[in-house]
Amino acid sequence: MSGTVLGPALLFCPADRPERYAKAADRADTVILDLEDAVAPAAKEAARVALAGSVLDPERTVVRLNAAGSADFALDCAALRRTGYRTVMLAKTESPDDIAAVRTALGDVGVIALCETARGVVQAADIARADGVTALMWGAEDLVASLGGTSSRTSRGTYRAVALQARSQVLLAAGAAGRGAIDAVYVDIADIEGLEEEADDAAASGFSAKACIHPAQVSAIRAAFAPDEAEVEHARSLLAAAESERGVFTYEGRMVDEPILRHARSIIARAGA
Structure with a gap:
């Protein structure tokens, strides 16, 4: 698998909101149909039904799966097999075995490994070299939660040291393996200036793309990754x-x-x- 990433702006869209699919796909470079954190447990099955019935461009669509080994993971894979989508993002990837589980369930798909726990970040180099991995992404909030912490950012909005280390570690692991690297989302939707600064740093540091959670964030990310x-x-x-x-x-x-x-x-x- 190559290290290409569909970007630079990847937009998450809750998979239980099919009325938003087309708009998300139109606004961003790639839409990530999210079956994991963006969907409440009671809405998971409705999200899978909506996913199975969707017809977005497979070349510009990623599906985020629940963690390997979970009951939701098996159900997610069953729904995905009824679609033409061939790129997935695996939540809470913690080892190459998790990537193998995806490939066993879905065949020759491209996998974006989301390293968002302490174990996943520590294992990032091995994960990046696994067959089928096209890119790594990191996540700050789940990472800090996995450590027993309460916030990935200081009161000034900057990342805490542990989050910065994880960000760098995942980027280095991706680069060493020739994979793409996707920077984490910026959760303060109203703070476009902060997003611009973080996206500029991501592009200058070597990230291939940045994920976002709102269409209003797309233009700032595109501008950061496009040299003047x-x-x-x-x-x-x-x-x-x-x-x-x-x-x-x-x-x-x-x-x-x-x-x-x-x-x-x-x-x-x-x-x-």
Whole structure:
């Protein structure tokens, strides 16, 4: 499996709200039909019925499954087998065995492994290398809850140290395995400025995409992952100058070596995407 991610803006949509499916798919790059946390236990079966009857574009649709080994997981897989969707997100992924369980139940599907517990984050490197994994995503609130904590963020809205470590650990695991990495959702819907800052950091750090929970957040994420014209032009000029250089050289007063050139290539790739 490649490390491609359908993004940059992935929008969660509760699977028990089929009247929202089309709008979510229209607003975002990819819609995640959520059978897990967004759906109350009493509405799980209705969500599966709605999922089975939906006809969204499989190339731009992900289905979030409940954790492997749960009763809901088996029922989710049964519903998914009645659809054409071939990419899933596995909630609370904790080991490569969880990925194998998905592939056993569903066959050759792509799996986005959601590492959102202490065990899942610690095992992220092994999970990323499992057959079928296309990307890793991390989750802050479930992670902190799994540790017995009460909040992933400080009163200033910034992540606590443990959440930052998990974010970095999942990103590094994905990168080492050649998989995509998806940044966690920003739950304060009204704080667009905070979302913009976090999405900018995600793009600059190497995340492939960022998930969101409201259509109003999509444009900020897209803007963060799309380099502006000045960045693209500078990257093109730098790469053009490198063609006539050997090894390390100076460009506009700054040292340029291979890592800097890779940064420039990443900007060009994001602009193309």
